[in-house]
Amino acid sequence: MNxxxxxxxxxxxxxxxxxKLLSNNNHLICVSRTKNEALLSLANSEKHRMDYFEFDLNHVEELDTLMRNILEKISPDVDALYLINNAAIVFNQPIEEIDPSAIARLLTINLVAPMILTSSFIKYSKPLNVEKRMLNVSSGSSFNLSPGGSCYSTSxxxxxxxxxxxxIEQSDVKIMAVRPNMxxxxxxxxxxxxxxxKSPEYAADRILTFLLERFEHGKIVKAW
Ligand SMILES: NC(=O)c1ccc[n+]([C@@H]2O[C@H](COP(=O)([O-])OP(=O)(O)OC[C@H]3O[C@@H](n4cnc5c(N)ncnc54)[C@H](OP(=O)(O)O)[C@@H]3O)[C@@H](O)[C@H]2O)c1
Structure with a gap:
């Protein structure tokens, strides 16, 4: 089981x-502020293994515990373990018009949370001697700058x-980032x-292709 x-x-x-990940061979663990009830009932009706953590990634102090709790759900006979840092928010406003707390919130959700989740994932998954991969969902906005996009691009x-x-630091746990286009x-x-x-389904296919078939440790790639 993956x-x-x-x-x-x-x-x-x-x-x-x-x-796309709901299948008999997979255990899917989801995180977001609101539960995806449709996804949960689909998983239920098809008897797929799925857990859902309703969690706000802005709560930095609780992120380490979140990952510990997530990894406690994993069966000891797991074959491979994957972390996909996909959640993000965006603003399109000149910097002086953005509330200071909103600037901090964007950086927390888009950057600090993935960093802490990565740290905790590496730490708590050490006893599991299996393939471990992390994929960060980035964006061409990391280098393609536009007025109003400073917070998002910076994140x-x-x-x-x-x-x-x-x-360059880790070798047991692999990492890469993928940039979807629009x-x-x-x-x-x-x-x-x-x-x-493009449709979300197309983007999902491309991201999963990189995660499962074309993974390149330490690399940043365009999804298409
Ligand atoms: N759409 C594009 O054109 C595009 C292009 C390049 C890159 N990307 C990247 O692709 C990824 C997905 O984007 P998307 O377009 O699918 O965005 P989306 O439709 O706005 O979905 C964002 C997801 O992030 C979650 N999220 C937001 N704030 C959160 C928080 N505080 N805590 C927990 N979860 C939170 C949301 O769930 P809740 O609201 O339920 O919390 C939602 O599930 C992002 O990393 C984005 O930067 C998107």
Whole structure:
């Protein structure tokens, strides 16, 4: 059995990834502020193994305990363990118009939380001698800058630097980051040209292909 820990599974790309991971061979553990009831009832009706942690990634002090609790759910005969840091938020506003607490919240959800979850994942999974991979969902906005996107771009650039740093530091646990292009999710509800957007299902397929078939430790890649 493979175990997948996925943040941001309540909608968008995360929900599409979660749906693709529901299978008899997988144990799926989801994290987001709101439970994805449709996903849970699908898993229930098809008798797939799934746990859901309703959790706000902004609660930094509780992130380590969250990961410890998650890893306690994992069966000792697990074959491979995966962490997908997918949850994120975005603002599109000039920096002086953003509330200071909102700046801190974005950096916490998009960057600090994945860093702490990575740290705790490595620490608490040490007794498990299995394949362990972490995938961070980044964005072309890490280098492709736009007015109003400073917080989001900074968080994704930080996430990529973190990914590369962990790549040279760790060898038992592998890490990479994938940059989806524009996807039709709530994040782009106000995007003018919907024609250029890929579906969340397409993005999920690409992300899972990199995680499971084309994984490159320490690398940052475009999803398509
Ligand atoms: N959409 C795109 O075009 C695009 C392009 C490049 C990269 N990306 C990246 O792809 C990833 C997924 O984006 P998306 O478009 O699918 O976004 P989305 O539809 O807005 O979904 C974001 C997910 O993150 C969760 N989340 C947000 N704040 C959270 C918090 N405080 N605690 C826990 N979970 C939280 C949300 O769940 P709750 O609200 O229930 O908490 C939701 O499940 C992100 O990392 C994004 O940066 C997206």
């Amino acid at each position: 175990c997948f820990i996925l943040t941001g599974a309540s909608h968008g790309i995360g929900e599409a990834i979660a749906k 994704k650039a930080g996430l990529e630097t973190f990914t590369k740093s962990i790549g 996807v039709d999710t709530a994040m782009h509800a106000a995007t003018v040209n919907k024609k250029n957007l």
